[in-house]
Structure formats: C-alpha cells, structure tokens
Amino acid sequence: MPESKRLNDKYHVAAINFEAGDHAMPQSSLEIDLALRAAKAAWEKYSYLEHRFGERGRRFTNSDSCWLFTLTRAPREIVVTKALEWLRRVLASRGIPTEILEFHLMAILLAIDSEFPKLPVKKIQFDRFLADRKAERRRLFGAESRSHLVAVFDQRFRACTGFKVELAAELITSAWVDEHSGISGSLSALCNWFTDVERFSTDWIVNVHELLVELDRVHGQSR
DSSP states (O other): OOOOOOOOOOSOOOGGGSSTTTTOOOHHHHHHHHHHHHHHHOOOOHHHHHHHHHHHHHHHHHHHHHHHHHGGGOOOOHHHHHHHHHHHHHHHTTTTHHHHHHHHHHHHHHHHHHHHHTTHHHHTTHHHHHHHHHHHHHTTTTHHHHHHHHHHHHHHTTSSSSSSOTHHHHHHHHHHHHTTTOOOTTTHHHHHTOOOOOSSSSSHHHHHHHHHHHHHHHHHEEE
16 A cells, blocks of 8 residues: 655554554554554464564564554545455465455454454444455355365375474465455465475375365366
8 A cells, every 4th residue: 555654653663564664553552552462363373474474474464463453443444445455465466365364354353342342333344355255255166165175175284294384275275265366376376385395295285286176176166
C-alpha cells in the first residue's frame, strides 16, 4: 500500500522493523502489545516462517501485524477488504500462503476481544475477507475434500525421514488455492522451497508432488 509520512506519530513502525518503511501502526501501547501478541501466535503456529525467513521474517510478521491492527479502525469494511486482498497477493507471491494471513487475522480478533469485548465494529472489519476465502475454497473443491486431503497428507509428511515442517499439507493446499484463485506464481513460490533436495528427503518431496496431483484430481471431480 502507499507509504505516507507520519511525523507527528508517537509510535513509528521502524521501532518494530527497520525495513518496514513508513506504514501506519497503532498509536496506543496497548494496541501495539495486542498486535505483537497476535504476531507471536501466528509465528509460533507456523514454524515454516522461522525455518524459511528467519529473524527478518519475524520482524515483518510483527510490523505487518501492527498495520493489520490499524485496519480495524478503517471507516468502511470495503477499504479493509481491498487492503487485505492486496496484502494477500504480496505475501502469496513470496511464499506465504493465505492460510497464514487468515490465522493472523483471527489471532488479532482474539486479542481485541480479550481487551475490547464491547467494541463490535473492530471485530467485523475482517469478516468479508475471511468469508470470501471460505467461499473460494468451497468453490474449488469443497471443505470436506480439503480437510480429508490435509489430514491424510499431514500424516504422510510426519512419517517422512529427515527434516520436516509442521502443517506442510495445509500450507501447500493454501498455496494451491492461491494459484487457482489468480495469484500466479504462488504455488511455485512455496513448493520450490518444499521440494529442495538439499533440505528435504526424497519421500517428503514425493509426497509434495502427490498432494498436488490429488488437489488437481479432486478439483477436477468437483467441477
């Protein structure tokens, strides 16, 4: 999103992430704490982020969370939805599937609810974007088929030898959805990393390719 100077702001995103530019962030220490709490939840759930992006990824997770928190104050939900769709495209094209963004948004909502339970406006700003993602998945292959595939391949990934990444099946499936929803390159941005022979075992890489084949097959049957 466009950058703008905020010379009069008390809190600046550079204090969270010196590479984050000059985007908006909360101007309340409590809201910053809540944003960082949500970022921590997303970072800890998806160990992939640390494995792939390291400390720089943690800083961007924190600064993105601060910006996402400011969207809860946007005057119209359509503004928020457009901003989230923009961020989704940016992240997916860099190997961060939308599943992670969705979880991050839910973590922000939980953090808000813990401190501001009587402010419903804040808690509905992400509804349209999240509902659109659910509809997108149903349109592509149905929630039940997706859940079954993820469960089967999560078990297969856990049985692989060598280095493993938790929730790989969810992430690959999410990248597949991103690709089939018009974000070109999102699948390769993730799967090129997940099929690196210097990082993963042969059985892991075989499972990645077989999951992609199954996703295509289930999608073909649902059409």
